[in-house]
Amino acid sequence: MSERALGAYCYHAARGFLDHLLEELPERDRLDGELLTVSGPRQRVFWTRNVWLSPLLIEFSSVREAANKLRDIQRNWAPLPARLHRRAALIAEKLPPLPRRPRPFPFAVPDTPMGAFTLLDEGLMLASPSCSNPFPNGEFDFEEDHEGPPSRAYRKLWEALLLTGKVPRPGERCLDAGAAPGGWTWAMAGLGASVLAIDRAELEPRIAAMSGVETMKGDAFALLPETLGAVDWLLSDVICYPSALLAWVERWVASGLAKNIICTIKMQGADFDRATAARFAAIPGSRVVHLWHNRHELCFIRVEGDRGLGS
Ligand SMILES: C[S@@+](CC[C@H](N)C(=O)[O-])C[C@H]1O[C@@H](n2cnc3c(N)ncnc32)[C@H](O)[C@@H]1O
Incomplete structure (x- = not known):
């Protein structure tokens, strides 16, 4: 041999x-x-x-x-x-x-x-x-912006977008849940999307003041498709139990009103909630991956025309 x-x-x-x-x-x-x-x-x-x-x-x-x-x-x-x-x-x-x-x-x-x-x-x-x-x-690294974004969390959103081969077009409507201090909002608004950023905490003021950014303070999971209407991008980086995120995502998927979805599924403590991750992965047209820029979390991706890189 x-x-x-x-x-x-x-x-x-x-x-x-x-x-x-x-x-x-x-x-x-x-x-x-x-x-x-x-x-x-x-x-x-x-x-x-x-x-x-x-x-x-x-x-x-x-x-x-x-x-x-x-x-x-x-x-x-x-x-x-x-x-x-x-x-x-x-x-x-x-x-x-x-x-x-x-x-x-x-x-x-x-x-x-x-x-x-x-x-x-x-x-x-x-x-x-x-x-x-x-x-x-x-393994790979982005050239980082050390001044614009208020956190380094934008790198995982960039990675997810890169792997799907799709970036938001100017004017597309985005809901960013769990947005503070504003890294993902900075990334989306920087690409020209119009972003509704919701968090229980305040966004950094200079991100809240970016063109195309609107902020809301409160529980992101109270924002439902029936009240908000169609969005091009539904994003969540909320720290919560995976099952709470799943219930919210399932409502949006069932409504057909979220064209593209990218969410971080944060694992609690040292555990891995395998059953909930599997339920996310079973949502038609989606995938669940661990990104290079993820920590103890997975990324749920359901993006139209996803090229599927990295899976
Ligand atoms: C990891 S941070 C988000 C970082 C952000 N994506 C960025 O790029 O800067 C998680 C955020 O989830 C927020 N959060 C937790 N539970 C929430 C809820 N039910 N509704 C809205 N925001 C929530 C926290 O206040 C925190 O700001």
Whole structure:
């Protein structure tokens, strides 16, 4: 054997959440660092940063041969050091460099395949030429704005928009629930949307004063489609139990009045409310992912024409 398809998928855990992924995938063939290999069809799990879609076992006798074998398959390979870190780094040095510099929002996500590899022993690697995430090991950074936004939460909204391939058009109507201090509102208004920002707390005054921004103080979940009417973007970053958010989202989905929905499902304490996450994921036309810029939370996406990147 020099190269052999594995007939499995490899699931790379979201940063800091290996325990949740182990809970989601109790039956596995291998565990290499944060990478779980599970044979059979692809499993729908939430706590991944990347899924290896076509893993191969590749034998090699030298660093040079390993790099040549990978390069013969394709250009882009992200090393995932689980063991033999030094040897993996030497192989990576012989491969073409990966684009790692921070990028301004929005940017065109490269559609060239992004592979990943890890060493199992001195002469054997696990490598997948195709992965679910277009970025190396799911990692990337935006060029940050250190003056405009009042919090760094806008990066997860930008990431969700980037992965769907859709940004709001000027004048589109947006409801931003749990908006304070105003990072998401800043991002949406900056793209030209007209934003109704609601929170129990005050938005930062300079965000509230942005053109196209209207603020409201109170309980976001009291804003229902029957009273508010149609919105192009329904957003929520409210800190609440996942089930409370689900009940609100289900009302909006049933009404047909929210064209696009992006919400953060915040997990409470150390727990992972798997049953509620699964109910979100079962909403037709939606997906639930852990974004690179998410913490102990998942992102619910239901966007018309979603390109589905990162899943
Ligand atoms: C993580 S912060 C939002 C950060 C914001 N997206 C940003 O980019 O700056 C969560 C917000 O949810 C608000 N919140 C909690 N429960 C709420 C509710 N029922 N209705 C409205 N806002 C609520 C909190 O006051 C807090 O400002």
